[in-house]
Amino acid sequence: MTLSAPVTSGxxxxxxxxxxxxxxxxxxxxxQHKAAMTGLVVLLAVxxxxxxxxGFGPFGGWWKHGWTTTGRVIDGGAPTLTLWPFSIGxxxxxxxxxxxxxxxxxxxxxxxxxxxxxxxxxVATSVxxxxxxxxxxxxxxxxxxxxxxxxxxxxxxxxxxxxxxGRMAGGSGILVLGxxxxxxxxxxxxxxxxxxxxxxREREFxxxxxxxxxxxxxxxxxHILPNTLGIIIVSTTLTIASAILVESAISFLGFGVQPPxxxxxQLISFYxxxxxxxxxxxxxPGILIITVALSINFIGDGLxxxxxxxxxxxxx
Amino acid sequence: xxxxxTRRLMISVFVLLAATIIMYVMTALSGDPLADLRQQTGPNRxxxxxxxxxxxxxxxxxxxxxxxxxxxxxxxxxxxxxxxxDVGVILGNALAATLQLVVAATVLAMLIGITVGIxxxxxxxxxxxxxxTFAAFVAFSLPLFWLAVMLKxxxxxxxxxxxxxxxxxxxVIVVVAIAAGLLWGALTAGSTQARLISFTLGALVTAxxxxxxxxxRWFADPGLGTVVIGLIAVASxxxxxxxxxxxxxxxxxxxxLAAAGLGTALHTVLGGVLTDPTWPQxxxxxxxxxGVCVALGYGLGGLLRRQxxxxxxxxxxxxxxxxxxDALLSAFQAYSQRMRGRPIATxxxxxxxxxxxxxxxxxxSATHIMLPTMALILISMATYSRYSRASMLEVMNxxxxxxxxxxxxxxxxxxVKHAFRNGMIxxxxxxxxxxxxxxxxxxxxxxxxxxxxxxxxxxxxxEMVDPAPVMAFFxxxxxxxxxxxxxxxxxxxxxxxxxxxx
Numbered sequence: 155m156t157l158s159a160p161v162t163s164g165x166x167x168x169x170x171x172x173x174x175x176x177x178x179x180x181x182x183x184x185x186q187h188k189a190a191m192t193g194l195v196v197l198l199a200v201x202x203x204x205x206x207x208x209g210f211g212p213f214g215g216w217w218k219h220g221w222t223t224t225g226r227v228i229d230g231g232a233p234t235l236t237l238w239p240f241s242i243g244x245x246x247x248x249x250x251x252x253x254x255x256x257x258x259x260x261x262x263x264x265x266x267x268x269x270x271x272x273x274x275x276x277v278a279t280s281v282x283x284x285x286x287x288x289x290x291x292x293x294x295x296x297x298x299x300x301x302x303x304x305x306x307x308x309x310x311x312x313x314x315x316x317x318x319x320g321r322m323a324g325g326s327g328i329l330v331l332g333x334x335x336x337x338x339x340x341x342x343x344x345x346x347x348x349x350x351x352x353x354x355r356e357r358e359f360x361x362x363x364x365x366x367x368x369x370x371x372x373x374x375x376x377h378i379l380p381n382t383l384g385i386i387i388v389s390t391t392l393t394i395a396s397a398i399l400v401e402s403a404i405s406f407l408g409f410g411v412q413p414p415x416x417x418x419x420q421l422i423s424f425y426x427x428x429x430x431x432x433x434x435x436x437x438x439p440g441i442l443i444i445t446v447a448l449s450i451n452f453i454g455d456g457l458x459x460x461x462x463x464x465x466x467x468x469x470x
Numbered sequence: 471x472x473x474x475x476t477r478r479l480m481i482s483v484f485v486l487l488a489a490t491i492i493m494y495v496m497t498a499l500s501g502d503p504l505a506d507l508r509q510q511t512g513p514n515r516x517x518x519x520x521x522x523x524x525x526x527x528x529x530x531x532x533x534x535x536x537x538x539x540x541x542x543x544x545x546x547x548x549x550x551x552x553x554x555x556d557v558g559v560i561l562g563n564a565l566a567a568t569l570q571l572v573v574a575a576t577v578l579a580m581l582i583g584i585t586v587g588i589x590x591x592x593x594x595x596x597x598x599x600x601x602x603t604f605a606a607f608v609a610f611s612l613p614l615f616w617l618a619v620m621l622k623x624x625x626x627x628x629x630x631x632x633x634x635x636x637x638x639x640x641x642v643i644v645v646v647a648i649a650a651g652l653l654w655g656a657l658t659a660g661s662t663q664a665r666l667i668s669f670t671l672g673a674l675v676t677a678x679x680x681x682x683x684x685x686x687r688w689f690a691d692p693g694l695g696t697v698v699i700g701l702i703a704v705a706s707x708x709x710x711x712x713x714x715x716x717x718x719x720x721x722x723x724x725x726x727l728a729a730a731g732l733g734t735a736l737h738t739v740l741g742g743v744l745t746d747p748t749w750p751q752x753x754x755x756x757x758x759x760x761g762v763c764v765a766l767g768y769g770l771g772g773l774l775r776r777q778x779x780x781x782x783x784x785x786x787x788x789x790x791x792x793x794x795x796d797a798l799l800s801a802f803q804a805y806s807q808r809m810r811g812r813p814i815a816t817x818x819x820x821x822x823x824x825x826x827x828x829x830x831x832x833x834x835s836a837t838h839i840m841l842p843t844m845a846l847i848l849i850s851m852a853t854y855s856r857y858s859r860a861s862m863l864e865v866m867n868x869x870x871x872x873x874x875x876x877x878x879x880x881x882x883x884x885x886v887k888h889a890f891r892n893g894m895i896x897x898x899x900x901x902x903x904x905x906x907x908x909x910x911x912x913x914x915x916x917x918x919x920x921x922x923x924x925x926x927x928x929x930x931x932x933e934m935v936d937p938a939p940v941m942a943f944f945x946x947x948x949x950x951x952x953x954x955x956x957x958x959x960x961x962x963x964x965x966x967x968x969x970x971x972x
Contacts, residue, residue: 306488309948309955313910314928318493318940321500321932399613403914406615407929422616429623440616447611455607 180384183460190456193449200446204264207257219245219255221262221416227253233434248434250425260438263416268446270332270401270417275394277336279343283386286347287374291355301348307341315339316400320409328415335397343389350382384461391454395447402443418443478959482952493944494536494937503528503552503935525554526936539941548945549938551931557942560927565946567819568923570839572912575846576905582847583854584897589657590855591862592885598656602855609852614911618845618918622816626841630812636689638680647677691803694796696737703730703789710784714777716882721772725782728766733759733789737796744797746827752794759786798836801829805837813837817920842915849911850904857900858893865893895965902951902958909947 174182184190209215219225227249233256234243247256289300307315315338323334354360355378363373379386402419404410411417413424418439425435502508503526507519522528527535542549548557590602651673658668683689694702707726708717715722743751763786764779771778806813808826815821815838824834865871866889874888875881916925924943931939 302485302488305485306492308906309485309489309951310493310944311906311910311947311951313913314493314944314947315496317913317929317932318496318500321935322496395611399611402613403615406613407914407917409932419613419615422613422619426619429619433623436616436619440613440620443613443616444608444611447613448607451607451611 187456189452193452197449221258225253263418271397273332274336274397278340279390282340282343286344290348290351304341317409320404395450501935552936564924579847579850583851584858587855587858591859606852626814638684647673650676692799700734707785722778725767725770725778726785729782729785862893902955
């Protein structure tokens with residue numbers, strides 16, 4: 155697909171070899187990955203739309219309706235968005251039964267879902283990396299204790315434990331919820347990092363570092379973790395994608411984001427009864443969840459290919 | 471081996487025990503079990519609170535409550551829920567529905583997913599491969615509950631409405647035929663001409679088939695009939711032989727064809743037995759089928775006895791499945807009429823107070839389980855197809871596969887014997903992992919389709935901060951996951967000789 159060997163420039167002199175660092179190679183491969191680039195553009199568009207349209211925090215947005223203001227229900231609240239001829243109309247995504255603008259609601263939900271997912275990804279990555287690196291490097295008791303803990307956590311299906319921590323933290327706002335979810339869905343990453351660290355710690359450069367008396371902390375942070383950066387970044391991306399789905403699932407079950415906070419799953423759950431009379435209340439949040447999760451998954455796939463070109467042979 | 475299993479079992483028990491501690495404590499801490507009573511204003515509020523605190527042992531610290539629960543569990547007592555009902559009884563009712571759903575979804579997802587994955591690996595970088603890859607990504611990104619509601623709304627209700635006048639639109643026929651043609655074309659290897667031919671053939675056959683079904687209003691009163699059963703049985707006998715033994719050998723082919731013929735002949739004879747059978751009877755028939763097929767394979771197999779027995783058994787099972795399906799479909803019209811023409815159900819795991827013969831009852835469960843299973847399998851199917859594709863590709867690039875090809879083995883042998891077996895080893899680990907996901911998914915699907923299954927039990931229990939039902943759910947599912955994990959480990963060790971059992 156992409157060239158992993160140094161590329162020859164189109165110089166008139168012929169074969170001039172351009173030296174590239176590891177980072178440059180990865181970046182090049184990533185930017186040449188079409189699916190990942192499409193995903194990135196779509197994701198950025200959604201993020202910009204969600205955060206600028208209805209505003210965030212102290213910043214106001216450009217959209218004329220707020221997500222809490224009710225209004226007169228026009229035409230049964232049907233969406234006014236038409237693609238051909240393109241026109242946005244007054245309420246592009248329609249209105250709910252009390253006349254709230256659904257575009258504003260969905261954008262607010264997207265913001266909060268994205269924030270929760272990002273937080274979950276960051277927390278889960280930090281905890282997972284820490285546990286995996288410690289278990290892999292120190293071996294013996296530390297490893298046994300940490301990996302048994304991981305085994306135990308993996309036995310519990312993600313959705314169950316997420317629902318339970320959601321029940322605990324849901325009422326305290328989305329930040330607490332994201333933190334709590336992140337604290338329970340790290341085990342997969344911990345296993346991954348441990349496996350990688352186990353193979354790295356036997357390599358010569360680590361032995362050399364140990365031989366000159368480098369402290370464990372420095373070895374882990376300076377020598378081992380930078381080499382596992384690839385799988386960590388990839389797995390963070392994929393965790394964020396699945397976090398969006400987990401958050402929306404538990405919000406749908408009623409254990410996630412609680413009003414007055416809005417998330418995409420909670421919108422679907424809230425308007426589930428309106429499926430027959432106002433199907434669009436159901437369509438839009440779902441479409442946004444799919445769009446966001448799909449583009450993040452594609453970015454993750456592109457990152458995986460970029461960090462691990464050997465796998466190109468095996469997986470597209 | 472026994473030492474390995476024992477050791478593995480011990481570890482599993484401890485892991486599960488530790489997991490129950492986490493689950494119990496977190497559930498107990500997840501909220502206020504008296505919240506609904508606190509908001510009441512009635513005069514007996516204090517009384518109700520006292521009764522509930524006593525029943526749930528709320529005045530005892532959580533660790534001790536856990537130990538009490540654990541002690542009761544060892545004697546087989548799952549405790550009582552908030553309202554004093556015995557959780558064991560509730561679980562007994564809920565278990566069957568959920569297990570049906572989870573097992574059906576897992577098995578189907580594995581079968582279809584692995585097949586699709588292998589096909590897309592064998593046709594890497596083809597249109598089929600790219601479509602499967604894209605579809606898998608979409609499936610990974612689908613919120614399950616959203617998909618379930620969509621299926622309920624559009625598939626179930628739409629299909630029921632369509633069934634009043636089961637005539638397929640010409641446009642639909644054309645579109646489906648073109649899609650089928652594209653699929654066949656993409657799956658065909660070789661020149662553009664070969665691809666074009668299989669595209670045309672695939673499209674034409676599909677179009678004729680659909681028009682036939684539509685014009686005979688097959689969907690209103692479906693069924694297969696002896697002729698169709700015979701044709702499909704023979705076709706699958708040939709297909710199974712081509713896959714497992716190679717068509718150039720006579721023995722296995724004759725055995726498989728004999729199994730197909732015998733099965734079809736029995737279909738006409740067996741009518742009486744199959745009017746209102748019971749599950750044990752059917753199981754007996756199944757065992758009988760396998761026995762007869764083994765005999766057929768043994769007798770007709772010649773030198774290739776082992777392959778002959780395999781092909782005969784598989785063909786026999788397919789034929790038996792066809793006969794079962796035929797009987798089930800024949801009951802469809804009567805069932806549909808009893809359901810006032812809306813046979814695909816959207817709520818519950820069976821029609822309340824429904825009585826009928828064996829086929830109608832089975833059909834009743836089948837129509838209820840169909841949509842939740844569809845929603846559930848779509849996502850795990852994607853996982854299976856991705857993993858089996860990657861694993862198959864990795865194996866196909868190994869040196870020993872090149873060697874097998876170089877020494878002139880036919881492609882069938884290379885793929886089925888050398889690549890497939892080794893490629894499936896990593897899938898065993900996935901099986902255990904995916905099972906946990908399906909259980910989580912079952913909670914969501916049950917909630918959408920209003921099943922009174924274990925997922926409902928979990929959800930209600932968690933809502934009421936009532937550990938007993940939540941823990942009952944977890945003991946069953948967590949136990950199943952641990953057992954699945956163990957089986958996966960054992961199979962893995964058995965399949966891969968590089969792994970030492972110590």
